[in-house]
Amino acid sequence: MDRLPPFDKIGALPVPDHQNADPASSNPGSIVNALIFNQLQREGVNLELLAGLTPDSANLFQWTQAVSRGGIWVDELTGTGDLAVATLDAVLPAFLRGMRLGGVAAAPNTITTPKLRVMNLSSTGAYVDFPILKEDGSALGVGDIKAGRRYRFEADGAGNVVITGAGLSAPSVVAQSPVGRGLFSKQAAGSYTWKVPSVAAGDPYDVFWVLGTCVGAGAGGSGTSTSGTQAGAGGGGGGAAFGWIPVTPGQNIPYVVGGASLGVGYAGNSGNGGTSSISSIMQATGGRGVSNNGNAGGAGGVGTGGQVNIAGGCGNDAPVGTANYPGGFGGSSLLGGGGRTGVIGVAGVAPGTGGGGGYTTTYTQAGGNGADGYVSFQY
Known part of the structure; x- marks a missing residue:
């Protein structure tokens, strides 16, 4: 619905607004166009009907109800x-x-x-x-x-x-899309750039906010000792950080997916998992590695800079003085549990999880590898 001119000022808009009468200046005031009231009523009634309401002249809140229904x-x-x-x-x-x-x-x-x-x-x-x-x-x-x-x-x-x-099956996870809603994720170690999707300049459906998530990489577990008397401990899981980020359509955002550390023998040091980050906004450190000749599991990484920051799970300790019993499980991450223990330590599967420790009395065996980190942008 557009403006209508006063009845005595018919013509193309813009025209002077309606004016009140002013006897002092001999201004008789505008002649009100009846279409103003008719169109206003028609517009209001249509709004009520399309919102599923029955128009009621005694109810002065129906437009509020109609608008609040959102469609x-x-x-x-x-x-x-x-x-x-x-x-x-x-x-x-x-x-x-x-x-x-x-x-x-x-x-x-x-x-x-x-x-x-x-x-x-x-x-x-x-x-x-x-x-x-x-x-x-x-x-x-x-x-x-x-x-x-x-x-x-x-x-x-x-x-x-x-x-x-209610009742709809979950939408599928999709790769980066040029327009619309979607989830872009990466879980292979490396440095990358993600471009914010763009529809058209000034389009209200362009992307101006994204939910960023980063998970640090997992650390590898350790294996049994050369003497066959000590099982291996689990590597730590990566920390996590996530939160909403204001963006501009077409903007390039640098991000890093941390690389996992490998499982080692009992006498080795598995090293820490790599840090994942989104620009300089948020980061999540990797899980801590297992120390030389130690039975303690690696500590979990930590998240910083997000609206929500989560610590990764610690790798489980290995029993002291025996290799017959299971070693330690790998530490968990935001995205799943760590690798289990086994004769050959099992690698972490979910992004950011730690590798499990090994156990055997017959030979030396390395622990499981950690899993690479994870970064995603949801829009």
Whole structure:
């Protein structure tokens, strides 16, 4: 709805605003255009109807209710789960990017390519069918939409709607995408640069915040002693840090994924896991290594600079004076448990976890390797 000029000032905007009468200056005041009140009422009633409300002239809070609902609501979606039909209570010229529509599903979907049919999208009562996608842009699973549950659909501006609501299967983890929502992660040691996705200059759907996470690398465990009388201890797990970072679309952000240290024999020093970091904003140190001829497990790394900072798990100590019993487990990280102990120490699998210690009475065996660290950007 746009401004309307006073009735006595008909013409293209901008025109003078409405003016009050001023007898002292012989100004009779503006002649108010009745369309102002008519259009205001029509706009308000349409807002109430599309929010699923029944207009009530005695209720002065319906616009507040409509806006707080955050979208268009229908009582129930008719049709099937494969072609859900939303019949609007008021005519809507178009269902544009960012607009939301919600309703209760009548039936589950039996295919991975269901559609939402929105009725009353023009004065002729026409409709448009929109393919339904998950938040990450991937296809739905069969049965994701469940009868009797309320869902919200948001137009993505590309002819689709994105569905949110209870009961949906988890979206798949995707690699860096040029636009939209996604999760980019790296778990191979090295120094890299990540470019913030960009849609178009000034687009409100551009990425201006990312959730950064970094996990330090795990340390290797130790093996049995040459005499076969001492089992090995577990290496420490990497620390973690994560938090929201303000960014600019197209910005390049440097980051480092820490490298793991290798498992060693009982007489060796496994060394510490490498530090992972996101620019100079946050970092997570790697797990501590196992010392020469020691039965103590390595300490966990620590996170700094994040809104949340977490210490990695310590590697388990090895029993003193025997190699028959299991050695120490590797330390855990934010992303999982460490490598288990074994005749050959087991390497950490989840990013940032420590390697397990070895145990045997017959020969010398090294402990398990740690696992490289991890960095991700969620947007």
